[in-house]
Amino acid sequence: MATETPEKDSNRKLLVVGLIIVLLSINGILIYMQQQKTQESEEQKEIIKVKNTELENQIKVYEALKADFERQSNELRSLGLANDSLETRIAAINSDLAQLRSFRNSSFTIADQKRFQQRAQNLEVALRKKDEEMAKLQEANEELFTEVTGLKTTQNKLSDSISRISSTNKELEEKVALASKLEAQHIQVTILNDKGKEKEDDDEEYKAKRVDKIKFTFRLGRNEVAPKENKEIMMRLIEPDGSALYNLATGSGTFEYEGKEIFYTSKRDVVFDNSQQQVTFLYSKGSPYKTGKHTVEFYSGGYLIGTSSFTLK
The missing domain is CATH 2.60.40 (Immunoglobulin-like)
Structure with missing residues (x-):
């Protein structure tokens, strides 16, 4: 049996070393790709988390706006004033809220964020302007209150008298009706x-x-x-x-x-x-x-x- 020469033995060792280097390189590439994929996945999750946070914050902003406009509507109603425009705004906010909540099951894009943020800013401007108008109305109402107090007192006394008379008349009518009952x-x-x-x-x-x-x-x-x-x-x-x-x-x-x-x-x-x-x-x-x-x-x-x-x- 022939013995291997030192030259052949050296070549074989070089080949084995080369294969090991290639395998290590491939493994390194695979590890790198996996790390990149994991990093991208984490980045994507973070993006989704940020978008969800933005969405929930936007929903809270619209819910707060709705509550403020409803407050204004109730205050105007208590003053006996028309509030059709506020009811229209509240209906529009309800519509926007419905759209925002629908994004929980779909994509909430940057364009959507900007669009709803701009609408919210416009609503906040309208809200502040209406609050200023209502503050002036309230001030005027308070000025009139003193003048009207005396009249209201007189009116209340008159109303009480009328109520008593009406109640007495009703009782009399009931008594007359009962007394008129046939037998x-x-x-x-x-x-x-x-x-x-x-x-x-x-x-x-x-x-x-x-x-x-x-x-x-x-x-x-x-x-x-x-x-x-x-x-x-x-x-x-x-x-x-x-x-x-x-x-x-x-x-x-x-x-x-x-x-x-x-x-x-x-x-x-x-x-x-x-x-x-x-x-x-x-x-x-x-x-x-x-x-x-x-x-x-x-x-x-x-x-x-x-x-x-x-x-x-």
């Missing part, structure tokens, strides 16, 4: 069969199947306060299940009582003459009556003026 006295229930034979209410029960018509009679009590005029009287015939009999074909309808719309079974117009006149309702259901306790109610002028009951078996 259905001595309510009588009469049952008529299909042959027209009457059976008066004597606390006995009636057979439902024999009832053809029901007659209700009562007298309107004397009332010196109630005006002599036409009175509308509604009758509600309520069955044992609590529902009022209702049939448009027989003259039923609705009316308002204590803020609610309720059904009435029948209605009559009566000219009240304060003579204790008798009023009669004759009702025919047109179908068999239910067994059990029935209630009849009479209403006029928004009041319940009388009620009675009877039982059918």
